[in-house]
Structure formats: C-alpha cells, structure tokens
Amino acid sequence: MTKQEFREFISRGIVYLDGATGTRLEKKGMPVGVCPEKWVLDNPEVLLELQNEYIEAGSQIVYAPTFTANGIKLNEYGLGDKIKEINQGLVKLSKQAVQGKAYVAGNMTMTGAQLYPMGNMEVETLIQVYKEQAGYLAQAGADLIAIETMMSLAETRAAVLAVKEVCDLPIMASMSYNEDGRTLYGTDPITATVVLQSLGIDVIGINCSTGPDKMIPLIKQMKEYANVPILAKPNAGIPVLVDGKTKFMMESEEFGNYGKQLVEAGASILGGCCGTEPGHIEALKKATENMEVLPPLKKKKRALASERKTVTIEENGPFMIVGERINPTGKKKLQEELKNGRLDLVLTMAEEQENNGAHILDINMGMNGIDEKEMMLKVVREVSNNVQLPLCIDSSHVNIIEAALRIYPGRALINSISLEKEKFEKLIPIAKKYGAMFILLPLSDDGLPENVEEKKMIIHKILDRAIEIGIEKEDIIVDGLVATVGANSRAAIECFETIEYCKNTLGLATICGLSNISFGLPERSYVNSAFLSVAISKGLTMAIANPSQDLLMNIGLATDLLLNKEEADIRYINGVRA
Amino acid sequence: MTKQEFREFISRGIVYLDGATGTRLEKKGMPVGVCPEKWVLDNPEVLLELQNEYIEAGSQIVYAPTFTANGIKLNEYGLGDKIKEINQGLVKLSKQAVQGKAYVAGNMTMTGAQLYPMGNMEVETLIQVYKEQAGYLAQAGADLIAIETMMSLAETRAAVLAVKEVCDLPIMASMSYNEDGRTLYGTDPITATVVLQSLGIDVIGINCSTGPDKMIPLIKQMKEYANVPILAKPNAGIPVLVDGKTKFMMESEEFGNYGKQLVEAGASILGGCCGTEPGHIEALKKATENMEVLPPLKKKKRALASERKTVTIEENGPFMIVGERINPTGKKKLQEELKNGRLDLVLTMAEEQENNGAHILDINMGMNGIDEKEMMLKVVREVSNNVQLPLCIDSSHVNIIEAALRIYPGRALINSISLEKEKFEKLIPIAKKYGAMFILLPLSDDGLPENVEEKKMIIHKILDRAIEIGIEKEDIIVDGLVATVGANSRAAIECFETIEYCKNTLGLATICGLSNISFGLPERSYVNSAFLSVAISKGLTMAIANPSQDLLMNIGLATDLLLNKEEADIRYINGVRA
Numbered sequence A, B: 001m002t003k004q005e006f007r008e009f010i011s012r013g014i015v016y017l018d019g020a021t022g023t024r025l026e027k028k029g030m031p032v033g034v035c036p037e038k039w040v041l042d043n044p045e046v047l048l049e050l051q052n053e054y055i056e057a058g059s060q061i062v063y064a065p066t067f068t069a070n071g072i073k074l075n076e077y078g079l080g081d082k083i084k085e086i087n088q089g090l091v092k093l094s095k096q097a098v099q100g101k102a103y104v105a106g107n108m109t110m111t112g113a114q115l116y117p118m119g120n121m122e123v124e125t126l127i128q129v130y131k132e133q134a135g136y137l138a139q140a141g142a143d144l145i146a147i148e149t150m151m152s153l154a155e156t157r158a159a160v161l162a163v164k165e166v167c168d169l170p171i172m173a174s175m176s177y178n179e180d181g182r183t184l185y186g187t188d189p190i191t192a193t194v195v196l197q198s199l200g201i202d203v204i205g206i207n208c209s210t211g212p213d214k215m216i217p218l219i220k221q222m223k224e225y226a227n228v229p230i231l232a233k234p235n236a237g238i239p240v241l242v243d244g245k246t247k248f249m250m251e252s253e254e255f256g257n258y259g260k261q262l263v264e265a266g267a268s269i270l271g272g273c274c275g276t277e278p279g280h281i282e283a284l285k286k287a288t289e290n291m292e293v294l295p296p297l298k299k300k301k302r303a304l305a306s307e308r309k310t311v312t313i314e315e316n317g318p319f320m321i322v323g324e325r326i327n328p329t330g331k332k333k334l335q336e337e338l339k340n341g342r343l344d345l346v347l348t349m350a351e352e353q354e355n356n357g358a359h360i361l362d363i364n365m366g367m368n369g370i371d372e373k374e375m376m377l378k379v380v381r382e383v384s385n386n387v388q389l390p391l392c393i394d395s396s397h398v399n400i401i402e403a404a405l406r407i408y409p410g411r412a413l414i415n416s417i418s419l420e421k422e423k424f425e426k427l428i429p430i431a432k433k434y435g436a437m438f439i440l441l442p443l444s445d446d447g448l449p450e451n452v453e454e455k456k457m458i459i460h461k462i463l464d465r466a467i468e469i470g471i472e473k474e475d476i477i478v479d480g481l482v483a484t485v486g487a488n489s490r491a492a493i494e495c496f497e498t499i500e501y502c503k504n505t506l507g508l509a510t511i512c513g514l515s516n517i518s519f520g521l522p523e524r525s526y527v528n529s530a531f532l533s534v535a536i537s538k539g540l541t542m543a544i545a546n547p548s549q550d551l552l553m554n555i556g557l558a559t560d561l562l563l564n565k566e567e568a569d570i571r572y573i574n575g576v577r578a
Ligand SMILES: [Zn+2]
Pocket: A149, A207, A208, A209, A235, A273, A274
C-alpha cells in the first residue's frame, strides 16, 4: 500500500485494528518461554484462526506477529540466522489469514538492548537491526509497518528512520505510557507526537501499559499537536495478578464504551492490546462506528523537542532564547577541555543556560585540533542526557549536521541553511528526512546580501525549495542577519524590516544574534538590549544569546509584558533578576 | 494699518526703512545730553527735513523719534508728566513729515532699568511702562510699532506683550548683537527668533551694534527658523573714535553692496542704524531693489527656548528628556526646603538634570503649605538664571501657568492642556498669547479615556480648537497617557498606538511619562526602559523622566543609534554611561 492510499484509507473514518496477539496465543496453547514468532510459524493454524476471529469482529488492519522478530531478540532464542525466514514467513501467513479482507501490518518493537547511556548500543547499530527486520517485512508484502509498545523515543526514532531507509510503506508508531503519563524513559505524549510526526510517520499512537480510561487525557494532549490521525490500542484494563497469573479484567462492553471517549478525545484508529479479544474489538466497533472523527490539526505547530520536553514556538508567544554558550570560538578554557576530551565545562554551560532561562541550546564544536564530528556527537549525547532543552545543531559541515540529527533523540533545530550551494542542495533534504526545523540564513555564495531586497530574494529562494520538498513554513526560522551598526548605520533598521516582512508577509518565525549589532561600541549591552526590545516589538521570535546577561533577559521579559503576551506578567514577575 | 495689510505689504518684496535718526539729529545741531524727544518737538523743522530726505532716498517706513520716550527714561529728564504729549506729538510730527508717502512706526527701546536679577525691576512693572508708551503711540496714529536696539530678550518680550495688550498694530522687533553673535545679555539670534515670533510679531530683526558684514551670518541663522520676514538695520560699520568723537566710516556704496548679501542671507526689510544717512538708504535700494526675496520658512520649527538657548525638537531627531525632578510630590526634603523658602535643592536638581542630559526641565510647585504661585515664579526666575535649558511649566492652576509664562524670558512648554473645561477654555488662548508650546493631555472632565478611540477623539477636539485660534501643529506635543500595565495589560500597546497615530496620521510630536507604566512591578527600571525603546521606535519624541537613571538614558541613546537618527552614533559614544 502506498502512503497516499493509506492516508486516504485512514481519513475516511474510524479504522479498527486487531486485539491482543500474545495473550491470545497463550490462551490458544502457546507455552510460556518459547519464541512466539517461531511457535506461530510451527503452528500456523492458530494464527489463521486468531486473525480470522479479529476480521470477523471488524478489524481492518491486523498485525503480523513479528513483534520481536528483530535480530537482537531472535539471537537470544538462537534464531539469529532465521530473521529473514521468520519475518517473511509470518507476513505471508497473515496475508493468507486475512485473504484480502484486511491490511497486514509488519509489527516491530523494542529490541531489549539499550542505547547509550542506559546501555552500550549505538543508535546506528539499532538502526541497522531495524532496517534488517523492516526490509524483510516489506519484501514479504506487508501493507504497512506498525512500530509499537515503544518506551524509548530514541529507539522509536531509530525504528522509523530504519523503515524509511528501506521502504516507502506507511508507518504507524505507538508508544506505551505509564500511569504518570510518561514512558519508562520519560517521554511525554506531546513530545513523542512532535518528534515522530516530524519524521513523516502516518499515524501516531498509544498502545499497551494501561486500559483505555488512562489513555483519554494523553490522547487529548496529543490531539493538540498531531497533524496525523491518532491510534489508541489500550489493554483490557490494568493487569491484576490472579493465582500468580496476570489477568486483564475489563469486559468488552466497558472497553467499547471507553472507545467512545477515545474518539471524542481525538483517536480515530482503534484496537486492543494485551488482554483484549475479538469481543473487545466488536464492542469497540459497535460503540464507535457511527461517530464523527475529529480531523487532524491542519496548521503545524512550531515545536522543537528533546527526548523528554517539547518547546513550542508560538506566533505571538514568549520571546525565546537560544543559549549560545556551547561554542569554543574565543573561549580558551573550553577549547582546552575539549582538546582533552573533557565535557565538564560544556555540561556546566548547558545547565547554567537552562537555569538562566534559555529555551533551546546551540551546540557548536567548530575549532581546530579536535575531530569536530566526533565531538559534536559526544556533546549532543551528553547534553541531551543532562538537560531537558532541545538542541540547535550548529556546524558549517553538512555531514556533521546529519550525523548529529541521526542520533539526536528529539526534534532539533539546524543552524543553519543558506543559499550557499552545498548547504542549499544537501541540507534541505536532510532537514526533511530527520524532521528538523532549520534556521534560514539569508546569505549566498556571493556573501552577505547587499540590501533588504536581496535578503528577501534569498529568503524566498530557500523557502520555495523547502516548501517544494514538503517542509512547512512552521519548520523554518529566518535569521534576520544582523550586521554591525558601527559599519552600516542602517543595520538595525534593515533587520527590523526583515523581521516585520517575515512575520507579517511570510508568516515565518525569526531569530537574531544579539552581539554583532554592537560590535566596536562602548557598553554594548545597552545597544543589544535596545535592539532586542524593538526587535521583539516588530515580531522577533527568538534570539541567540547568552542567557546569563541579566539586562538582556530582563528587557526581553519586560518587552513581552508590555506587548501583552499571554502570561508575560507572571513570567516577568517570576523571572526578572535584580 | 492692520496686521493683515502690513503682512501683505512686506510680502510683496524688499521694504526699505529709514536710516539713523540720533546721529543725524546730532549732525543737524542737536546738542549732546538733551532729551532727544523733547528737542525734536522743540525743533520740528529738523525732523520734517530729516524724514523727507529719507523718503526721497526710498524709505517706505520711517521711525517716529520716540525711541526712548518711555516713562522711565523721560522721568530721568524730569519729563515724567509729558509721556503722552511727547509720544503723541512725535508720531503726529512724523505723520506730517511723510505726508502719506511712507508708513510711520512708533519706536520703542530699552528703558535702562534692569530686570531681576541684573536689577530690581519686575517684569510686570516693565510691561506697564511699555503699555503706557505703546498706548500713546497707537492712539496718535502710528501705523506699526518698531521695538529696536534691544539687548535683553526678557525686556523685548515684555515690550511685545505690552504692545499686544494695548493695540493690534503690526510689530517689528529687532535686537542688537555683539561681534560674538550674542546680545549683551547672552541671547543668540535663533533664540530671539523662536521666542519673539512665537508671540506673534510680524517682523524679526537685527539692528545697530555692528556693520552689515557682521550681520550676514546671523541673518542666515535666523532664516533657518524665521516664519516671518527678517529685518536688517546695520550701522554704517563699526564705530571708530576720531578726535574723541564716535564716527561711522562705511561709505554708502559699500553699505549698499552689503545689502545684497543681507538679502541673499534672507533679510527683506532693510534700513540703516547709527551713522547711516539718506545716501546709505539710496545705495541700499539701488543695489537690491531688483533682487528676489527668499520667502519665510513655511513649516514652523518645533522649538523651545530659554533666554539663551534654543532646543529644537526635530521630527526624527534625537529622543529628548524632560527632567521631572523639580516637583515636591513625594520628596520630603524638597518640601521642607520649599516651606522654608530655600531653593538650594531646586537649583541642584536643575543643574544635575542639565548635566545628566535633560533637554527641558519640568517645574512643578504643587504642594500644601506654600503659596504655589509665588513659589513657581521664584523658581522659574532662579532656575532660568542658573541653567540654560528651556522650562516646562507644570501646574494644575490656570492662573499659575499664565503668571509663569508672563515672566518667563523664553519660549516655555505648558504641562498640560486637557479637555477639562477650565483648561480647555482658558489655557489654549493663554498658550497662543504667550507663544508657548503645550502638552496636550488626552483626558476630559469624565476622566481618563476608556480606549484608544476615545483618546483620539479628545486629541482631535483639543487640536481643532488650537488650530482654530492660530496655534500650529508644531506647537503641540501629545501626551501618550501611559496607564499602568499591571492594571491594564494593554496599557503599553494603547500608548504605542497613540504615538504612531500622532506621528504618522496627525504629524504631532509625543511625550510620555516613564514611571506609571511599571507601577507595582518589581525591578521597574527594566519595564520603563523596554517601554522607552519600543516607544522611540514607534516615534515617541520625548519622555518626562529622571535623567540620572543610567539604564533609561543609555537605552534611549542606544535606540536612537539603532534607528539611525542623525549623529546618534556620536551621541551614544559620548553619552553612554558605564
Ligand atoms: Zn500490550
């Protein structure tokens, strides 16, 4: 099935998935401790029966039982040489079961091996594991891929990238949330939505862990951010231990009734996870089949995310700061530490900037005497583990930016894409592939634009190309390109004009550096601060700056307050520094 | 002659005055030491001959020889009881001399008595002396009044007010400048122009003291500000002492040739002062009669002045500060000093504010336990004598404002005129009479406007009435009326909107207070400063503030710099405080 066909299919109304496979197989005689994939292949009639029951109950998509058929898991069962055979065999078996009456999703989940720093696995290793499995699933004729029961956003992201690299099949990805509303690894459903849909998946969802009741508020949260349909595949309630055995007690009718609330909350792809049976799917269908589906959000939210936090960039929202400190340029001590492979200062800077009110952290490792790429990956990993803020990947090398985006477990900002040939041609597709936002830097191979008109022309060229390949306006932040007022007396005015043009005419967010403007002048902080407040009043979205500058931060907070931005009074009162 | 007739007459081209009277009378036999006015009346044939010679030479206006016929001077000659007789007699004699072939100007000059603090005379006393003389001149049929050879701007202002209070005759006022370009009392020609033309005189000029050559640069300066024609009436060169006698040596031809340069510099009303004879006037006419006259400046400059300094308020010029400190509200120590009649602190505040970069000083004496009017007059006098800055007269009492304007030797700013009945009806004509600029405060008897539309409506009502009685847009500065952002979250936005409306739609200058906005908030200076920089970017002209606030002043300077205002870079570099 093509993505286009799938999108049309899921846009027509509520789509019903199947119910549990694992708990059903156990009921139908699968012993505890065996490799489920192998057992199914050895007992094909069980799956045929099981999936037929779901189709009769109303399932339109069934999951091939390839859940843990990845290289790492199968190796644990001594089946490392049977990956192809198992995945292909199970997809084919499911295709045989459904007889064209339903779609078959190739099913994937976590490998059990953990990424650094919880374990030792590299992201790239995991991507390769998933690519192997996904490749076989696609080859065998899976109609789509369902990545589910994910508890790590980083692993989910690796799985999605892997699928995208081996096929063009539609992708549904669902994560499992504890009762506190976060995954085991700490990701909240909004962050999962922002990060995963930016990668181009077709359905975002929640499955397993809780019953349908606990999913309702999470679906509501996701609905505020989701531009794709939302999947809900709850367990039949919270498991309880009865006579030493895990039981799921929620009856089908109650389950079905919760289905209504899930649809009201925004879900439109419904199924069951552990403990659910054909009766649950039937009840779900009966309760919801005539309901109207809430359409996905049309306008994309501007949002960046780390693995555990989403930072939303509202059109008229709080003025934001990209912390600029993690950059060795002109910092002797930091350079020395990096040369010695120490990141203490980097981590201190990261934490200080977070505490001082930065919303995003810029990471730049451009210096002589180190391997910039290796250092960038190391810093991205360590900073991600130590602070909650999303990162801005700042390098003049395309390959370094791509490498960082590949491992970054959130949604990053690229700093930056200009009209310089190398960047323009390579980085726009990279931004698209990794779902990153990017800073549009309006300069070209000819250098800085000579005037505002030329600046606007460059902005349009980059914007047009980005839109052409499916990037949206909300993914782009234009750098106002601040010159030095000492060298060009119209520097600030031209930047203000660019900001107003981007905001009012193009609907694009903007960013500015805050130190260039005052270069060579005495008492520069006053010039920077005055620039900031006028720029905010013109619509500037964010600035790259050092958030430890009290004057700048206070003026920024005060300007938001004066412009009557939402809750700016509270932010000012809580945030102003004496 | 009505003002209207006179204005038409002088707008037709170059107008020729007469030459010297005093030096000519001496040549024709008047002894040294007599009262000239008395001698002329006793020897009428001398004046008839003298003025006929001038008319033959081309004079279109002759000055009746009433130069020192004021009560103070005549008293010195024991002729205090002959004021009426002398002034009326001399005007009638001149009228007889000219036989309708020229206009006769009643002539007035300084009394020799000095105003406080050089002497003990009160401004009001002087006004009464001049009113007496001017009244007789007008009654006797003078076609206009020529106030000349003035060295004190305060005395000139008193003379002009006096003439205006007794008749509607056209007024020409000319001052005498030393070679350093200032009058004996320190007034420069731009300041004289600004202050005197604001009082509604018809011609502004220079006479006596120097020859025509030295007047050229001064005329050029005046031309930049003068909305009325300019008069030049030079001596026949600098006087030299020959055989113990003062002689004026410039020959008529040279004098006439300088006339060309005076016309090129902007003068259009030409005559001669000490040492000039009918030949000089003839030469002047011959050299200039076919020249084109430069028209007066159409658009009025926004300018305030003290007695010795003009402060111009340019449309896109430097952001300006009205120093707010001289106001006892909330200042215990100042209140105590004022109660004890001491002005030490007031004068310290005035000097400090001047040194800290204020452009105008607000004077408010509103407090209990003192005579506000008496204190206002005292402070206006003392501050005027101690600092160069123009004053802003700030009182809620109409009579106090008028009393201050009556004695103030410059062009003041009234703080303020609202739509409150008492202020609206009485203060607009007072502003017009005394040539003051005023702050238009958009509130009414119903209190503060409820929204921006109501604010605009009030602005229009006050503006329309002001324009109706001959005040110009350039005389008005609108108070943006800053509310407290803590009480009205749109306070700043509404003020910004008012500023933009005044600047872009109405072409009016604006002013704001800078402390209201942040009332009740912590670290208020940041809110005030952010407000300031955005307001300046919207076009705010000036703020009432305490110029000792480094943050505010630095941000103001920086904002001007960023907006690329003329010479703002130099002002920033010289003015920013660490
Ligand atoms: Zn489950």
